[in-house]
Amino acid sequence: MALTLYWGSGSPFSWRVLLALEHKGLPFDSQLLHFDKQEQQSPQMLKMNPRGRVPVLKDGDYVVFESVAILYYLDMKYPQIPIFGESxxxxxxxxxxxxxxxxxxxxxxxxxxxxxxxxxxxxxxxxxxxxxxxxxxxxxxxxxxxxxxxxxxxxxxxxxxxxxxxxxxxxxxxxxxxxxxxxxxxxxxxxxxxxxxxxxxxxxxxxxxxxxxxxxxxxx
Ligand SMILES: N[C@@H](CCC(=O)N[C@@H](CS)C(=O)NCC(=O)O)C(=O)O
CATH class of the missing domain: 1.20.1050.10 (Glutathione S-transferase Yfyf (Class Pi); Chain A, domain 2)
Structure with missing residues (x-):
């Protein structure tokens, strides 16, 4: 499935997910949103995350937001390089x-x-x-x-x-x-x-x- 990450520059929550994707070696479509243009609040983004915040990860038709939930999802879905430990x-x-x-x-x-x-x-x-x-x-x-x-x-x-x-x-x-x-x-x-x-x-x-x-x- 194709992964798309919607994120913001300097957002510590977004940075977590970028670190996880790089560590796991997962290719993804990077959608950098601009806070000064309120792009995280666009109708398309609000449909995915009604709170209008980033990061948001889309994996095929599946959408997950909240940075720790995204890390957890990535680990469950792509466990080859685990990030939540080995036991x-x-x-x-x-x-x-x-x-x-x-x-x-x-x-x-x-x-x-x-x-x-x-x-x-x-x-x-x-x-x-x-x-x-x-x-x-x-x-x-x-x-x-x-x-x-x-x-x-x-x-x-x-x-x-x-x-x-x-x-x-x-x-x-x-x-x-x-x-x-x-x-x-x-x-x-x-x-x-x-x-x-x-x-x-x-x-x-x-x-x-x-x-x-x-x-x-x-x-x-
Ligand atoms: N608890 C959320 C926090 C996400 C969050 O607050 N993101 C900020 C960027 S650092 C945001 O999108 N702010 C935009 C806004 O409030 O309009 C997470 O862990 O993902």
Whole structure:
């Protein structure tokens, strides 16, 4: 069946799926939508995802949206290179840590990134500093895992790495902005503050096909 991915540049949710498709070596028709033109809200897109968000994957007549659901579908449908582990136990841990990340880290990372890109750091500095503490604590936990293993869970690159990686890249990009210098002082440079995480980033950046997943507008 022909796969089509509808996605947006710089969307961490879309990036997860691009990483999975490249890792699994699955050819797909790439439909890059433009947020500034609200293309994700077109009648054709709303028919597939009434929430008007990307990523959306189409496989023949089948449509799935929500990034983690897409990763799971791809693994069930194209299991040759598994991304949810190699045993039920490993799958359970991968899914658990994905759920933990989404519940306890992602909202804080998103809040920080949104504020930086909307130029609202000064107005909200106390709440953002608190959010950075939460993110720092979660990053420490991941750092602990990565100081013992190459990947966050198990011996192989998994859906969990794909879920977390785009957010870390986005956070680094946001914290690099001059307005966020103080906020990011204990996070960047990652080579000093989170050396195992920094090595993990380089490991993913060196994977075959990684360059094709890189947000095109970040190159501009
Ligand atoms: N929980 C969804 C989140 C998807 C999402 O929020 N996508 C954003 C891009 S990062 C989007 O399409 N936003 C467009 C809009 O809200 O109009 C997932 O995991 O796929």
């Amino acid at each position: 039920p136990e490993e799958a359970g841990v991968i899914m658990r840590v994905i759920c933990e990340f989404q519940a306890y880290a992602e909202p804080y990372v998103q809040k920080i990134i949104d504020a930086i890109f909307a130029d609202r750091v000064a107005q909200d500095v106390d709440a953002l500093t608190d959010a950075m503490h939460v993110v720092g604590r979660e990053a420490r936990t991941i750092e602990g895992r990565l100081s013992k293993e190459e990947w966050i869970v198990g011996a192989h690159y998994s859906a969990l790495d794909m879920v977390i990686f785009p957010w870390i890249q986005l956070l680094r990009r946001a914290l690099d902005k001059p307005a966020a210098a103080e906020l990011g002082a204990r996070f960047l440079p990652m080579e000093r503050n989170y050396p195992a995480l920094a090595r993990w980033i380089h490991r993913i950046e060196a994977l075959p096909g990684y360059e094709r997943t890189y947000p095109p507008h970040w190159r501009e």
